[in-house]
Amino acid sequence: MSDITYTDIEPLHEAHDEHDHKPKGFLNRWLFTTNHKDIGTLYLIFSLLMFLTGGAMAMVIRAELFMPGLQLVEPEFFNQMTTMHALVMVFGAVMPAWVGFANWMIPMMIGAPDMALPRMNNWSFWILPFAFAMLLSTLFMDSGGPAAGWTLYPPLVLQTGDSFAFVVFSVHMMGISSIMGSINIIATITNMRAPGMTLLRMPMFVWTWLITAFLLLAVMPVLAGAVTMLLTDHFFGTNFFNAAGGGDPVMFQHIFWFFGHPEVYIMILPAFGVISEILPTFARKPLFGYSSMVYATASIALLSFIVWAHHMFTVGMPLQGELFFMYATMLISVPTGVKVFNWVSTMWQGEMTFETPMLFAIAFVVLFTMGGFSGLMLAITAADFQYHDTYFVVAHFHYVLVPGAVFALMAATYYWLPKWTGNMYSEKWGKIHFWLSAIFVNVLFFPQHFLGLAGMPRRIPDYSPQFADFNMISSIGGFAFGVTQLIFVGVILHCVFRSKVKASGQVWEGARGLEWTLSSPPPYHSFSTPPVVTHNMVRHPRDTDAAV
Amino acid sequence: MKKENTVIVGLAVLAAVIAAMWLLLAAPALTGNHINMTRGVTPQSESNYDLHMTVLWICVGIGVLVYSTMFTSIVLHRKSRGHKAAQFSHSTRAEIIWTVIPVLILVGMALPATRALIKMEDPSGSDMTVKITGFQWRWKYEYPDQNIEFISSLDAASNAARQLNSGIDPTNVDNYLLNVDHPLVLPVGKKVKFLITAADVIHAWWVPALGWKKDAIPGFVNEAWTYIDEPGIYRGQCAELCGRDHGFMPIVVKAVTQDEFDAWTRRQLAANQEQQAETERQWTRDELMQHGKDVYTSECAGCHQADGKGLKPAFPALAGSKVVNGPLTDQVDIVMNGRAGTAMSAWRQKLSSTDIAAAVTYTRNVFGNHAGDAIQPSAIADIQRRSEPLGTAP
Numbered sequence: 001m002s003d004i005t006y007t008d009i010e011p012l013h014e015a016h017d018e019h020d021h022k023p024k025g026f027l028n029r030w031l032f033t034t035n036h037k038d039i040g041t042l043y044l045i046f047s048l049l050m051f052l053t054g055g056a057m058a059m060v061i062r063a064e065l066f067m068p069g070l071q072l073v074e075p076e077f078f079n080q081m082t083t084m085h086a087l088v089m090v091f092g093a094v095m096p097a098w099v100g101f102a103n104w105m106i107p108m109m110i111g112a113p114d115m116a117l118p119r120m121n122n123w124s125f126w127i128l129p130f131a132f133a134m135l136l137s138t139l140f141m142d143s144g145g146p147a148a149g150w151t152l153y154p155p156l157v158l159q160t161g162d163s164f165a166f167v168v169f170s171v172h173m174m175g176i177s178s179i180m181g182s183i184n185i186i187a188t189i190t191n192m193r194a195p196g197m198t199l200l201r202m203p204m205f206v207w208t209w210l211i212t213a214f215l216l217l218a219v220m221p222v223l224a225g226a227v228t229m230l231l232t233d234h235f236f237g238t239n240f241f242n243a244a245g246g247g248d249p250v251m252f253q254h255i256f257w258f259f260g261h262p263e264v265y266i267m268i269l270p271a272f273g274v275i276s277e278i279l280p281t282f283a284r285k286p287l288f289g290y291s292s293m294v295y296a297t298a299s300i301a302l303l304s305f306i307v308w309a310h311h312m313f314t315v316g317m318p319l320q321g322e323l324f325f326m327y328a329t330m331l332i333s334v335p336t337g338v339k340v341f342n343w344v345s346t347m348w349q350g351e352m353t354f355e356t357p358m359l360f361a362i363a364f365v366v367l368f369t370m371g372g373f374s375g376l377m378l379a380i381t382a383a384d385f386q387y388h389d390t391y392f393v394v395a396h397f398h399y400v401l402v403p404g405a406v407f408a409l410m411a412a413t414y415y416w417l418p419k420w421t422g423n424m425y426s427e428k429w430g431k432i433h434f435w436l437s438a439i440f441v442n443v444l445f446f447p448q449h450f451l452g453l454a455g456m457p458r459r460i461p462d463y464s465p466q467f468a469d470f471n472m473i474s475s476i477g478g479f480a481f482g483v484t485q486l487i488f489v490g491v492i493l494h495c496v497f498r499s500k501v502k503a504s505g506q507v508w509e510g511a512r513g514l515e516w517t518l519s520s521p522p523p524y525h526s527f528s529t530p531p532v533v534t535h536n537m538v539r540h541p542r543d544t545d546a547a548v
Numbered sequence: 549m550k551k552e553n554t555v556i557v558g559l560a561v562l563a564a565v566i567a568a569m570w571l572l573l574a575a576p577a578l579t580g581n582h583i584n585m586t587r588g589v590t591p592q593s594e595s596n597y598d599l600h601m602t603v604l605w606i607c608v609g610i611g612v613l614v615y616s617t618m619f620t621s622i623v624l625h626r627k628s629r630g631h632k633a634a635q636f637s638h639s640t641r642a643e644i645i646w647t648v649i650p651v652l653i654l655v656g657m658a659l660p661a662t663r664a665l666i667k668m669e670d671p672s673g674s675d676m677t678v679k680i681t682g683f684q685w686r687w688k689y690e691y692p693d694q695n696i697e698f699i700s701s702l703d704a705a706s707n708a709a710r711q712l713n714s715g716i717d718p719t720n721v722d723n724y725l726l727n728v729d730h731p732l733v734l735p736v737g738k739k740v741k742f743l744i745t746a747a748d749v750i751h752a753w754w755v756p757a758l759g760w761k762k763d764a765i766p767g768f769v770n771e772a773w774t775y776i777d778e779p780g781i782y783r784g785q786c787a788e789l790c791g792r793d794h795g796f797m798p799i800v801v802k803a804v805t806q807d808e809f810d811a812w813t814r815r816q817l818a819a820n821q822e823q824q825a826e827t828e829r830q831w832t833r834d835e836l837m838q839h840g841k842d843v844y845t846s847e848c849a850g851c852h853q854a855d856g857k858g859l860k861p862a863f864p865a866l867a868g869s870k871v872v873n874g875p876l877t878d879q880v881d882i883v884m885n886g887r888a889g890t891a892m893s894a895w896r897q898k899l900s901s902t903d904i905a906a907a908v909t910y911t912r913n914v915f916g917n918h919a920g921d922a923i924q925p926s927a928i929a930d931i932q933r934r935s936e937p938l939g940t941a942p
Contacts, residue, residue, distance in 0.1 A: 068718040068725075070710060076792045143862065149789045155766060156749040156791055159891070161862075243767020249750060250765060284627070286637035314752060314787075315763045316770035319669045323662060330654045334647060341646045344618050351633035352626040362622070369614060373607035380657070382592075382664040383599045385760035386585055389752060389787040435558060453585045455756040457787045460795030462710055464726045465719045466582060 022524050031126070034118035035524065036103045037420075042125050043100030044413075048489070050092030050132065051406075055482050057085035062444075062478035068465045078461035079147035080139065086150030090267070091174045092132050094401070097409050098270040099124075099181045102209050104420065106185060108515040108522060109203045111194025111531045116187035124180040131173035138163035149459060151260070152227065154241040154252050158234050168231040175220040182213035182220075189213075194514070196533030200294070203513055203539050204287065207294050208273030211301045215262045215269070218305070223259040226252060250315050257308035265304045268400060269297060271368075271408030272339060275361050277513075278415055279343055280539065282358035283350025284510035289342040290540045296335035296342075303332045313384045322381045329379035333372065340369055355508070356430035360411035363403060363438045371399030374449065389459075392452025398445045403438070410437070410488065417495055418503035422521040425495035433491060436484040443477030513539045560619060586756050589777050589803070593759025595664045603657060610653075668760065671773040674741035678732070682744075682751030682764035682786065683898050685793035689732050696816045699898060702796045703727040704846070710796060726783040731800035735809035736776045744770040747897060749791060755784030755801050763788055776803040792891075827901050827925045833909065836922055840910025843903045848911070851891060856915030862891055867915035876912070876921055883908055884931060901928035 023029045033039060060081045064072050073081070103121065107114055115121045138145040143161020146152065152167075160167070189210045193202070202210075229240040230252070239245025241252045272293075280287045287293065309317060309325040317325075343365050352358070374396040378387050387393060410433075418424050447470035452458075456467045463471065503520040514537065518526050531537070587597045625631045679690040683699075690697040702710075706725050709716035718724040734740055744753055746764035753772075754761030761784075762772045776782075784799040804812065845854065851863040858865035866872050871879050883904060886894035895904060902925040912919035 069714070069716075070712045074712055074792075075795065079789070079792065079794070147791075153750060153789070156789065159749070159791065161890075243765075249767065283625075284633040286635065288636070289638045289643055292638070292643050314761050315765065316768065319666065322665060322669070326661065326665070327658060330658060333654065334650050337650045338643065338647060340614060342643075344614060344621070345639075345642070347618060347621045348625065349631075349634035349636070350621070350625045351631055352622065353628070354626075362618070365618070366615065369611070373611060376607060377600065377603050380599055380603055380661045382661060382668050382760075383596050383603065385668070385762075386593075386596050386600070386756065388761060389754075450583045454582050455586070455784070457754070457785050457795075459789040460785070462718075462725060462795050464724055468719075469582075 032122065034114070034122050036107050036115045036118070036121065037522070037524065039115075039121050039125050040100045040102075040104030041420075043096050043103060043128075046125070046128060047093050047095075047097035047100060048492075050088050050096070052485070052489075053136070054085050054088035054093055055485060057081045057088065058478065059482050061085060062475040064461055065463070065471050066475040067472060068463055068468050070462050073461070075461045076144065076147055079149075079459070080145040082459055083146045083149055084136070084139065087135060087146075088132070089401075090150065090263070091171075092128075094267045094405050094409070095174075095178065096128060098209075098212070098267070099178075099185075101205075101270065101274070101409075101412055101416075102181075102185050105416065105515060106188055106206055106209060107192070108518060108526055109206050109513060110189065110192065110197050111514050111527045111533060112188060112192035113525060113528050113530075115184050116192055117184045120180050121184055124177045124184065127173050127177040131170040131177065134166050134173070135170040138166050141166070151253075151256055152230065153256075154230060154233065154249050157230060158241075160234075164234055165231065168227045171227045172224055175224045178216050178220050182216040185209055185213040186217070194527065194530040194533050197514075197538070200291065201533065201535070201538045201540055203273075204276035204290070204293055205270065205273035208269040208276075208297050211297050212266050212269045215266050215301055215304065219259040219262045219266075222255060223263075226255045226259065229255075250312075253312045253315060254309065257311045258305070260311065261308040262301070262304045264397075264400070265301060267405045268368075269301065271364065271405045272297060274408045274412040274415070275343060275364050276346075277539070278357050278361040278411055279346045279365075281415075281508050281510040281512070282355060282361075283347050283352050285346060285350040287342070287540065288345035288348075289338070292338055293342055296338045299335040300332060303328060303335070307332060310379060310381075310384070313381050314388050326379055326381045330376065333376050333379075336372055340365060340372070351510075353509075355414075356425075356427060356434055357411045357415035359431065359434045359438075360407050360414065363434070364407045364411060367403030367407070367438075367441070368400055371396055371401075371404055374399065387452065389457055390452035391448040391456045391458055394458050395445050395448035395452060398448070402445065403441050407437070407441075410434075413488075413492070415508075416515075417492065418507045419515060419518075419520050419522065421496050421499075422503055422519075423495050423499035424501040424503050425491050425499065429487060429491045429494070433484060433487040436487070437481060440477045440481040440484060444474055444481050445477070447471075447474045447477075513537075588757040588759045589780065589782065590757070590759050590774050592664075592668050592774070593757060595667065596759045599661060599664055602660065606653060606657065671741045671771045673739060674773055675738040676735075677741045677743060678734070679743045680732075680745070680753055680764065681897075682746035682748075682753065682790070682797075684748050684791050684893050685786070685797040686898060687732075687751075687753070687786075687797065687799060688747075688897065691813075694813050694817075696813065696820065698730050698816075700728045700730045700732065700800070702798060703729050706798075707796070707846070723783065725796065726785070726798045726800070728798055728800045731781070731802040733802045733804060733809060733812050734774070734776060735806045736779050736803045737806070739773055739775045742772045742774070744772060748893060750788050751786045751790045751797070752788035753784075753799060754787040755782050755799055757782040758784075758801070761787045776801075779803050779805060779808075823900065823902075827929050829926075831902075831905070831922075831924060833913075833922045836906045836909040837913060839902065840906035840908075841914075843899070843907040844910050847895075847899065847903070848907060856911070856917075866911050867917065869917070872911050872917050873919055876908075876919070876923060879908055879912070880904075880923065880928070880931065884928075896932060901925045901932055904928045 030038065064078055141163040143163045145163065146160050146167045148157035189206060232238040233240050233242060239247040241247045241249045243249060276287055276293060307325060307329045309321060310329045313322060378384050378396060414425060414430055451467055451470050456463055505519045506516055507520060514531060585597055585600050587594060676693055679692060681688040686699055686701040688699050705721050706727055708714060709718050709721045709724060744762050744764045745768060746766045748766060751764040752761050753764055758774045760772060762770050780803055782801045786794055786797045852858050852866050856865060856867040871882060884894060884896040886892050905923050905925040905928045909922040912921060
């Protein structure tokens with residue numbers, strides 16, 4: 001199939017084939033670009049900026065929570081900070097970063113010359129800066145930014161002033177960008193694989209992104225629908241979620257979490273893929289249980305559609321509903337466990353070295369698993385009546401998102417940065433960045449488990465003095481973690497502009513896969529002629545292929 | 549070689565610290581209030597604590613297995629030690645084992661979890677009922693059988709200390725942010741059913757010692773129950789983000805013996821009658837102005853400011869305001885029912901008739917406003933009686 005499709009589209013690319021020329025001029029190169037590598041770079045720069053913006057908001061939050069009493073900000077602004085921090089980190093940092101990696105790596109990993117829909121690719125990116133300019137501008141409006149939490153629960157969110165319209169439209173734009181991005185990824189993976197790159201030879205990162213793209217397609221429209229109903233409730237007098245008008249505020253939560261739960265897998269599945277690339281490289285050993293990794297990813301994605309109500313156990317659901325969502329949620333730990341066991345087995349009997357990407361990958365497995373444990377605890381409905389909406393939940397989802405998704409993003413950055421730039425990053429500073437991050441992320445989030453169990457609700461700007469000690473420890477960890485990320489920025493800038501150490505095409509001794517057959521940096525247009533892929537060129541030969 | 553060793557030592561220290569932190573939580577000797585879930589004082593909180601500890605220990609067990617395998621591998625299977633990579637890539641048997649065993653563990657967890665949940669969700673056979681209504685940002689408690697109702701708000705000392713840069717050290721305030729003016733009084737040894745709802749936005753009623761939280765949702769009435777074993781004072785907070793002062797609507801439950809409860813009921817009824825009489829009588833304008841100043845300071849000044857100048861843009865000035873200097877009925881309407889799309893909420897159910905009458909009268913005659921009129925508490929009471937309560941289910 002892939003052969004035929006490939007020949008069909010080849011003529012379109014003829015014009016670009018002859019040279020490695022980049023478009024002349026700054027605007028031509030970046031604003032009008034249709035090149036997957038340039039667009040990938042744009043996505044990654046954008047997400048790094050958003051990561052720093054969202055991080056600055058987290059600093060405001062942790063500074064106010066440093067000690068009991070209100071010292072810095074009014075409660076209303078504190079609520080705007082928690083809301084914006086989440087929206088910026090979820091939609092501005094983590095998701096676009098993964099799309100950036102998809103843009104850079106998927107064509108190079110499957111032997112395609114570019115994404116299937118390059119012009120739409122340009123548009124999917126360039127929507128985002130406008131969406132976030134709109135979202136962030138609400139902080140400077142008279143009625144202030146949204147302050148009802150990123151979950152936007154009515155009726156509270158309907159008390160936002162006129163700036164609410166800007167929030168809704170920016171969410172619409174992010175949704176359009178994500179949907180176009182995922183269409184592009186699905187079209188690329190299904191149609192543009194090089195001859196011989198069969199589905200079960202694809203790298204795990206490609207597999208996890210394929211599944212993620214389907215999740216995005218399924219749930220982003222649901223979110224768009226939910227926020228549109230909020231918009232009409234707020235401005236046009238509808239009563240979708242207004243009980244006094246015959247509506248149902250709990251219905252919003254069902255719709256939101258039908259989007260929201262798959263959303264957490266949208267942020268973490270590509271991380272699973274990246275870790276499954278990095279561990280084999282530095283263990284110099286094939287990924288353990290490749291097919292079961294693929295099936296486990298698909299099962300997690302399917303299960304993610306039937307567990308949403310575990311986010312809302314306390315709304316007063318019927319007993320049968322609570323039991324169903326508890327069992328379904330517990331079930332997710334089975335495929336997730338398979339993944340963790342497979343990663344550990346990949347390391348087992350390997351020939352490991354510990355470069356920065358490997359360190360981040362190992363820390364991912366350890367710390368993501370911790371988030372998994374607290375997730376399993378939260379699945380127990382009755383116990384959740386105590387955990388729900390406390391700092392225990394905050395600790396849980398930050399463990400899966402920061403040393404989970406964000407560490408995987410950093411691992412991926414260190415792993416592929418030499419390939420993109422042709423320069424080696426500073427291993428010394430990479431390791432300093434790793435160790436400080438790994439230590440302070442635990443100082444930051446681990447004590448939050450204790451706070452939640454001891455009874456501190458989330459989303460409060462001030463607290464009883466009994467919670468003071470752990471909040472102070474957590475804040476110190478937070479400031480240190482925040483400052484540490486400036487090292488990350490420094491290492492990247494140094495690698496791109498200053499590093500004198502050239503990277504080989506292979507970069508890592510144990511690396512395998514099509515992207516490593518290209519030079520570092522790769523030509524502006526790579527795989528203009530499709531490679532013919534044989535089993536010894538790919539990381540994951542089918543079970544029936546000869547052993548590597 | 550040396551570099552690799554640093555990695556191992558570093559990872560091992562990190563792992564040891566994390567493991568120690570989990571064990572700290574799991575060690576029964578250290579389960580003080582400040583680090584672990586409370587055992588509480590109800591059958592539900594006991595069973596939730598047991599569930600929590602069971603699952604926690606299972607997680608610690610699995611964690612020890614997974615992490616120790618990983619770190620053994622990190623120590624032994626590295627290039628610097630000259631270890632050569634094996635090339636195995638799957639084992640159907642191993643994969644079946646680590647799919648089946650977790651399923652069995654989950655079934656083992658699901659059984660007690662199901663039993664606990666079924667018990668928890670059964671409010672039948674209760675001895676008395678309390679209706680809880682969440683407001684921005686206070687709780688209203690109604691005892692339909694005893695004909696008692698009152699509003700419970702953050703106590704004055706905490707409220708003063710929690711203002712931005714108040715200069716008051718919270719550690720010097722008794723039960724800072726966890727104290728109220730009127731606690732919910734409940735008898736011990738009785739099954740109490742709660743009917744929980746809200747008037748404006750979603751709140752959640754949570755007292756950790758009782759073992760659960762339940763959302764208070766406008767238009768819905770949720771059921772929950774408790775059975776408190778020991779007399780005592782149990783504190784909690786609103787657990788669902790409900791706007792600006794979400795962090796400042798605590799819950800205090802005072803559990804007393806049946807005799808003390810009955811005595812409290814009688815006192816409460818007597819106080820109600822007194823208040824009734826206060827509402828009915830004719831107030832002088834000076835009395836209203838004096839009381840109005842207190843109400844304004846505690847309830848209104850947070851937004852409209854002590855000098856009535858407001859805080860632009862969200863909180864309009866009352867000084868020279870068209871509403872306050874306009875017809876009396878318009879202002880009363882806004883105070884009672886709030887103003888949609890603004891931060892001005894409906895005070896009808898949150899303040900007594902006397903408080904509303906006094907506050908309205910006060911604002912009309914200070915800050916350079918000179919409407920010169922006054923409204924009697926009894927007039928407000930009439931309006932309150934005429935209008936249906938907001939947000940309760942039919």
